[in-house]
Amino acid sequence: MKNRSLVSIDDFSTDEIITILDLAEEFEKQPVRKLLEGKVVATLFFEPSTRTRLSFESAINRLGGKIVGFADAGSSSVSKGETLHDTIKMVCSYSDLIVMRHPIEGSARYASEIATVPVINAGDGANQHPTQTILDLYSIRKTQGTLSNLNIFMVGDLKYGRTVHSLMMAMSRWNATFNFIAPEELKMPDEFKFYLENMGLKYYEHSDFTDIISKADIIYMTRVQKERFSDPIEYEKVKNVYVLRDSMLKNTRPNMRILHPLPRVNEIHTDVDSNPKAYYFEQALNGVFTRQAILCTLLGIEL
Amino acid sequence: MKETKQMSVSAIENGTVIDHVPAKNLFKVIQILGLDHIDSQITFGTNLESKKLGRKAIIKISGKFFEDEDINRIALVAPDAKLNIIRGYEVVEKKVVEVPDYIIGIAKCVNPKCITNFEHVTTRFRVVSKKNVALKCHYCEKITTQENMQII
Numbered sequence: 120m121k122n123r124s125l126v127s128i129d130d131f132s133t134d135e136i137i138t139i140l141d142l143a144e145e146f147e148k149q150p151v152r153k154l155l156e157g158k159v160v161a162t163l164f165f166e167p168s169t170r171t172r173l174s175f176e177s178a179i180n181r182l183g184g185k186i187v188g189f190a191d192a193g194s195s196s197v198s199k200g201e202t203l204h205d206t207i208k209m210v211c212s213y214s215d216l217i218v219m220r221h222p223i224e225g226s227a228r229y230a231s232e233i234a235t236v237p238v239i240n241a242g243d244g245a246n247q248h249p250t251q252t253i254l255d256l257y258s259i260r261k262t263q264g265t266l267s268n269l270n271i272f273m274v275g276d277l278k279y280g281r282t283v284h285s286l287m288m289a290m291s292r293w294n295a296t297f298n299f300i301a302p303e304e305l306k307m308p309d310e311f312k313f314y315l316e317n318m319g320l321k322y323y324e325h326s327d328f329t330d331i332i333s334k335a336d337i338i339y340m341t342r343v344q345k346e347r348f349s350d351p352i353e354y355e356k357v358k359n360v361y362v363l364r365d366s367m368l369k370n371t372r373p374n375m376r377i378l379h380p381l382p383r384v385n386e387i388h389t390d391v392d393s394n395p396k397a398y399y400f401e402q403a404l405n406g407v408f409t410r411q412a413i414l415c416t417l418l419g420i421e422l
Numbered sequence: 423m424k425e426t427k428q429m430s431v432s433a434i435e436n437g438t439v440i441d442h443v444p445a446k447n448l449f450k451v452i453q454i455l456g457l458d459h460i461d462s463q464i465t466f467g468t469n470l471e472s473k474k475l476g477r478k479a480i481i482k483i484s485g486k487f488f489e490d491e492d493i494n495r496i497a498l499v500a501p502d503a504k505l506n507i508i509r510g511y512e513v514v515e516k517k518v519v520e521v522p523d524y525i526i527g528i529a530k531c532v533n534p535k536c537i538t539n540f541e542h543v544t545t546r547f548r549v550v551s552k553k554n555v556a557l558k559c560h561y562c563e564k565i566t567t568q569e570n571m572q573i574i
Contacts, residue, residue, distance in 0.1 A: 127563070202541055225537040225561025244535050246562055310565065 121419030124231035124238040128249040128289050136289075140257050142412035143405070145422055146181075150408065154420050155184030161214035162188035163206070164241070165197060165221040170381060170403070171241050171250075175218050178410035187213055207233045216418060219243075237417040245281050250413060251380055252285040254406040259290075259337055261405070262376040262398060266293040270334055274300040275341035275361050275386060277307040282380045283341055284311060291315060297322040298331065302357040304348060327360050333370040338363070340379040340386055340399075358385075365390040378402050432465060437484040439506040440496075445469050447499040448479035450573050454495050454528060455488070462486045474502065490517070497521040498528060498555060499573055521552040529557060530572040536562035545574070 160179045164172050179186055189195040207230045219230055220241040227240035242248040260266050273283045277299050299307045315322050343361055348354040379399040391397050443451050445468050452458055463484040472478035497519045507515040525547040531538045538545045538561055547557035557566045
């Protein structure tokens, strides 16, 4: 996998994903390893994303690498009108690997074609965010002991949420069953349902939380954002329907864990936080280990 | 007695006749095949009557023979086109166009937020459906369908 880019989760085979998850386990045991000594990683954030950027920078620092880059486009040459093409060309000569977040869809694939060093897509608009998917897979495997034959519940904005789309596509490799809980306006798009049908996988759709969650192995929560609704009245109607509270978790399976890509607003009540089934903060920590594993893998560095 | 049909466009000795081109897409076919930049003698007729297409166009290119790969590029705008390969005024071979597996640089991505609509990037699509043509953008991964397809 040396010198390859990671643009979309589909770029990696199932075996390659497993190898990365195994490597991330090693970093969880011993996070500080000076494997990137002498390497420079460019973090180009053309739109701000504090969480993702800090997670990457933490991973790079723990590996002993150096960072160059910018945290928003306003402080970069983009504000002078430079094309993405030219920015990437220039940055390649300053760095050994590029981590890029960009609001335009497909920008990461394009950058990976121009770049002479590996590119990690840290989110390209509503398209892909593969390192989020890999950390989600890591969290699922760690809490469930396996990725196979799980019952995955996805809740909230299933229409625009790229994390749920990528995770759904990825989990389809391990014979998952899916339950989608979403308001009418934010239902899982048909193209993804066709995909599951073609794969011969089962999925069920629900418009609200019910006792059905007692069957879940994983509940993946997402934010229902006000700006996604064409009609503000619709938002007011549904905004409190998709809120998970501690009292709803009584009959859930003992192995069940709640994930959320964060930031959370009100969709998980704070009374859930102290429940041992709440896993979203550990999930964020797993992001550092998986990103360490991805950085080393793409640079061809072995433990 | 054999009925003599009047030719709307005069016959060629050697070359290719592209028939059953939808009249409205004639100039797109010319553009895609680069016929506006070649030295061959070209004659075309348009708004000819066709039972199948309503109004069709026909293009005759003298002394020019196409590779399948090249001719299939017109499948997006002329899916029913038929090719007659002419030698010595005789049709020696007939071909139909097939939608190729990949479309490069012909169609525009429908997604306004796609990088190909911001920078000078040649569009690239994988054909995910050939019957009702649907193209998946190599960059933004969104689907462009026949209804919302624009030819560059």
